[in-house]
Amino acid sequence: MPGKPTMPLAFEPAPPSRRPALSAVRPPRLVPPAGRDPRAARPVQLAVKRAIDIAAATVGLALLVPLLPLIAVVIRLDSPGPVFVRDLHLGRDDIPFNLLAFRTGRWDGRGRARHGDEEPTRIGPLLRASGLAALPRLWNVLRGDMALVGPLPHAPDLAIGGRPCLHAVPDYAERHWLRPGLAGPAGAMAGADDAALVRRDLDYVRHFSLVTDLRILRRSAAGALRRLGKARRARVSD
Numbered sequence: 333m334p335g336k337p338t339m340p341l342a343f344e345p346a347p348p349s350r351r352p353a354l355s356a357v358r359p360p361r362l363v364p365p366a367g368r369d370p371r372a373a374r375p376v377q378l379a380v381k382r383a384i385d386i387a388a389a390t391v392g393l394a395l396l397v398p399l400l401p402l403i404a405v406v407i408r409l410d411s412p413g414p415v416f417v418r419d420l421h422l423g424r425d426d427i428p429f430n431l432l433a434f435r436t437g438r439w440d441g442r443g444r445a446r447h448g449d450e451e452p453t454r455i456g457p458l459l460r461a462s463g464l465a466a467l468p469r470l471w472n473v474l475r476g477d478m479a480l481v482g483p484l485p486h487a488p489d490l491a492i493g494g495r496p497c498l499h500a501v502p503d504y505a506e507r508h509w510l511r512p513g514l515a516g517p518a519g520a521m522a523g524a525d526d527a528a529l530v531r532r533d534l535d536y537v538r539h540f541s542l543v544t545d546l547r548i549l550r551r552s553a554a555g556a557l558r559r560l561g562k563a564r565r566a567r568v569s570d
Contacts, residue, residue: 369509370509370510370537370538370540371509371510374540374541377540377541377542378510378540380542381479381481381542381545382476382479384480385473385474385479385480386473386474388473388480389470389471389473389474389480390474392467392470393470393471393474396467396470399467400467400468403434403459403464403467404434406455407434407435407453407455407459410453410454410455411438411439411453411454412439413435413438413439414435414439415434415435416432416433416434416435416468417432417433417434417435417437418430418431418432419431419433419487420487420488421485421486421487421488421512422485422486422487422488422508422512423477423478423485423508423511423512424508424509424510424511424512425508425509426505426508428488429472429475429477429478431469431472431477431478431485432468432469432471432472433465433466433468433469434459434464434465434466434467434468435453435456436452436453436455436456436457436459436460436465437451437452437453437456438451438452438453461559461562462556462559463556463559466514469514473514476511477511477512478511478512478513478514479510479511479512479513479514480513480514480515480545480549481513481514481515481516481517481544481545481548481549482510482511482512482513482516482517482536483507483508483510483512483513483516483517483518483533483536483537484512484513484516484518484533485512486507486512492526492527492530493526493527497530500527501527501530501531501534503534504530504534506534506537506538507530507533507534507537509537510537510540514552515548515549515551515552516533516548517532517533517535517536517544517548518532518533
């Protein structure tokens with residue numbers, strides 16, 4: 333269904349698609365109710381969270397300097413098209429940004445990349461399963477578009493049950509009080525409906541803590557390792 337959110341698997345890139353221009357998306361004015369905005373209630377923890385994001389993204393990009401060009405070369409040799417895809421999503425306070433990822437779907441020749449699940453490149457499934465496709469998002473974290481942990485980013489035209497998210501889920505706008513994350517609080521809710529996933533995000537935003545972030549990161553890292561092992565076994569069996 334168009335606009336339906338993908339399952340919130342940690343570090344999994346969203347499917348690239350044709351989105352409105354970044355300058356064409358006008359963020360609404362969000363006025364948090366008094367006493368509910370976590371930025372006012374926990375400023376020190378949020379400052380520490382941002383410092384951790386910057387440090388982790390900087391170290392991660394530095395360590396990955398040899399790997400990123402290698403992945404880029406493999407993608408170019410695997411299929412024609414660009415190395416990176418950019419997909420418009422909403423960040424903190426509904427400010428739009430371009431979400432980066434390595435391309436995992438075939439290029440259609442008209443300026444669009446196919447969804448990596450539907451028309452994957454040969455290397456695409458491995459990149460997605462291992463989380464390597466999402467490594468460019470560390471740049472989004474360093475820029476301040478994203479965080480290591482937070483509600484997974486949503487596209488501007490996302491709908492739930494055929495209705496705009498703002499109408500489908502009460503207080504939906506509150507999930508954008510914090511930066512979207514590489515790993516999300518709803519990552520372990522496989523099979524849950526979209527509204528339940530959003531409510532889980534809202535619960536995370538309202539009760540944010542660094543301890544919760546550490547638990548989500550640990551769970552997401554374990555899940556990424558399991559998916560990588562599964563992808564490797566699948567390639568060996570093929």
